[in-house]
Amino acid sequence: MKFIIYICLMFVGNCYAQVAFQNYGNVQMHENAEVGFHIDLVNDGTFNENLGIAGFYSEDYSLSISGTEIPRFHDMEVDVVNHLFLDINTEIVNSVSYIVGDVITPRDNPNVSLDYLTDSFYVLEDDERNTDGYASYQGDLTFSFPIGDRDKLRPLITTNTVPNTTVKAAYFDEDPNTPSTFTTSFNTNSLESIVGVVSNLEFWDFNGPDNSVVTLTWDSESEIDNLAEDLRALRIVGWHIQDEEWKDLGNSGFSGTTSEGTINSIVFNPSEYEVLTFGALITEDDIDIANLVSPNGDGINEVFYIEGIEAFENELIIFNRWGSVVYQVDNYKNNWSGLANVNNVIKRHKKVPTGTYYYVLKLKDSNKSSAGWLYITY
Structure with a gap:
């Protein structure tokens, strides 16, 4: 099976240059299979009973995964200089290796994401190699989303409190007052009475079950020292959908300095909040x-x-x-x-x-x- 798939892919690539490998049937990768996609993948058939490694490789142009049926890979390698674009959800059973380039999902469509299934993981992520857009996780372990935006990795960490449910997150390196892909803005001057200031540099979109706890991360570009000189006053804040204001979601623990660190929220219900970012209590x-x-x-x-x-x-x-x-x-x-x-x-x-x-x-x-x-x- 490994040999047949390899020949099929190479044939399409040689005959049609950078066109697509389009699956209408039932393709299956067996254990130890190694399949390299050097062209786009359009999956309109069954492609979800896979073992081995599926790699996406290009030194010259971007690649994409699209179609009507969700592909599921056991292990996936991404080595695409101009990034791998997902137009359809893509599921990961075991691992993703971010070798070169980002996995990019459409930020204006949160339903499309790179989906990590139970016990799956990733390696080699950094500022220039991550999921630029939405990633999801289905499992009951603590999971750090390898999400970023514009060559900036900014993980969000959470523990799924309800087994067999999905949590999803994306990072936005932009002003919440003028978000690029949301239908509403998040006025950083509309504050709960105990909140004194809210970051206008970045935010996260997080969707999960009730009684969630998240950890947000920052570096020097977050300018945390402009929010709070003392990290005990730093808070995770969320834009409350009904009240249309930023509310305090707590600081149940923090680590690091104002230049780099993490902060934990209290327990909250993500369905009540549109986005999350950093804030600080009034002084x-x-x-x-x-x-x-x-x-x-x-x-x-x-x-x-x-x-x-x-x-x-x-x-x-x-x-x-x-x-x-x-x-x-x-x-x-x-x-x-x-x-x-x-x-x-x-x-x-x-x-x-x-x-x-x-x-x-x-x-x-x-x-x-x-x-x-x-x-x-x-």
Whole structure:
């Protein structure tokens, strides 16, 4: 079988120059087979019971895989100077060797991808040899997607939490405010209250089951130091589809420096988020405290609002003008509308009178405090 396939491919190549090997029937590669494609592959038949190595080789021009039926290779080698383009999903049972060139999938069609099946792997990936576009993985192991964009490898790592489901990812080396292949933009100024800044340099598209955790990677071109000088403030953020804003997806662990490293998300549901990138929490300097409270039902100044307070472990104490405590809480949540919560000069759960009050806000991590006044009226 190895010999017959080799002759068939060479015959097509010799007769028609760079045309395509088109399969309408049932082709099968047996164990130890080595088949080299020096022309395009159009698969309109059965080509999914393969062992051995299928190689794509060209020193002069690009090659492509297309057709109506998905091919499945046991091992695949890519040695194509001007890249191997996938117009149809291509499945890998065991391994991919990125020797020369990228495997490129259409970024405007996430349904087309290089598909790694259970326990499959890859070797030799780097900035100039990776999957430029979408790759998928079906298995229950931790998998690092060999994805990149424009000569930049930027893996996304995840563990598939639901067996027999597929996770998929692509990396985009572009501004999320002006994405090239999405129908919407991802405004980096539309932020959850605890998020202070979001990268405008790159993002990932990730699709997976509920309760996923991902690890993102960066290098010096990510300019992480412009987001957070202290990596403890760095976050993975996701564009929330319904709320149309970037939300904090956590920092459950990180490694490296601002020049190169990795960061882990908390558990999240990818179906709620369009894309992912890097962000950072607001800093203490970003905290903004309003001093007017008017809980009268008009929707304006209904609570004592401290912008960004959710990002910090804190304690808030509010006093009346005689120094008596009327409200005290750990980890204030922007929900005080004038009700006392201590039995002091006013009964608990009763409204404090209209007037001027004073507060002390303590940030526990830095052991810093700030004090000021507020006015409440009904």
